[in-house]
Amino acid sequence: xxxxxxxxxxxxxxxxxxxxxxxxxxxxxxxxxxxxxxxxxxxxxxxxxxxxxxxxxxxxxxxxxxxxxxxxxxx
Amino acid sequence: xxxxxxxxxxxxxxxxxxxxxxxxxxxxxxxxxxxxxxxxxxxxxxxxxxxxxxxxxxxxxxxxxxxxxxxxxxxxxxxxxxxxxxxxxxxxxxxxxxxxxxxxxxxxxxxxxxxxxxxxxxxxxxxxxxxxxxxxxxxxxxxxxxxxxxxxxxxxxxxxxxxxxxxxxxxxxxxxxxxxxxxxxxxxxxxxxxxxxxxxxxx
Numbered sequence: 669x670x671x672x673x674x675x676x677x678x679x680x681x682x683x684x685x686x687x688x689x690x691x692x693x694x695x696x697x698x699x700x701x702x703x704x705x706x707x708x709x710x711x712x713x714x715x716x717x718x719x720x721x722x723x724x725x726x727x728x729x730x731x732x733x734x735x736x737x738x739x740x741x742x743x
Numbered sequence: 744x745x746x747x748x749x750x751x752x753x754x755x756x757x758x759x760x761x762x763x764x765x766x767x768x769x770x771x772x773x774x775x776x777x778x779x780x781x782x783x784x785x786x787x788x789x790x791x792x793x794x795x796x797x798x799x800x801x802x803x804x805x806x807x808x809x810x811x812x813x814x815x816x817x818x819x820x821x822x823x824x825x826x827x828x829x830x831x832x833x834x835x836x837x838x839x840x841x842x843x844x845x846x847x848x849x850x851x852x853x854x855x856x857x858x859x860x861x862x863x864x865x866x867x868x869x870x871x872x873x874x875x876x877x878x879x880x881x882x883x884x885x886x887x888x889x890x891x892x893x894x895x896x897x898x899x900x901x902x903x904x905x906x907x908x909x910x911x912x913x914x915x916x917x918x919x920x921x922x923x924x925x926x927x928x929x930x931x932x933x934x935x936x937x938x939x940x941x942x943x944x945x946x
Contacts, residue, residue: 671856671857672856672857672858673849673856673857674856676847676852676931679927679930680923680926680930681923684901684908684926686908686919686923704858704861704862705858707861707862707864708862711862711865711937711938712930714869714870715933715934715937718870718873718874718883718937719883719903719933720870720902720903721871721874722874722880722884722903723874723880724903726769727768727769727772727773729789730765730768730769730772733768733772733793733796734761734764734765734768736793736796736797737764737797737799737800738764740800740801741759741800
């Protein structure tokens, strides 16, 4: 059985589908019995989605870049 | 963006529509900058992105849609960055830097590998709820800026841009195992930041 620390060390690989079947089962087995680690994984997932939705500011040099590109195109 | 959207946008770009260029830059520049930043660092990242945009314009007519527009743009960016600064190309740095709110490290576990300080429930449990807090948004940006160059780019490309790890490895010419280490370290630091914010209400 994995320890919590070992589970955390595998957590990104688990979420990214990078574990072997055996390792994946080990993580699943640990999560089944460990509410703390279930919460940890839940928060890791939440954090990933949050980063994906984090609004991005417009590029500061947007207008100059567009102008340069259009000038290049009309050459 | 879907394939249909890509080809619509491409048509408008080829017709020289200013709004299409604006849309292109707005949609893709931050992913391109992350690629350039990983390869040439902050000093030259913006120049490399500008090189890439000019190269994109010159090659627009040759885009055949064999990959997505995004993949094509990021490949051009990686090439621009590599060509221009080949001589400066650093080794893949796995060196780590401290983050404003630390990380989830050995201190969190007892000698037998159990949690000493277990994760606690967060007040917000949806991304929308988390992101309503202006201060948390700023705090996340701050933590991401504090990450080492490659960690920061790999995290941004993986999470914000949704690229697969394999695609990130190809663009940045790093091994899959390095990419896995980088993304994991970065995530644990961001995790520690959110946890800190949920605990104290401040950054």
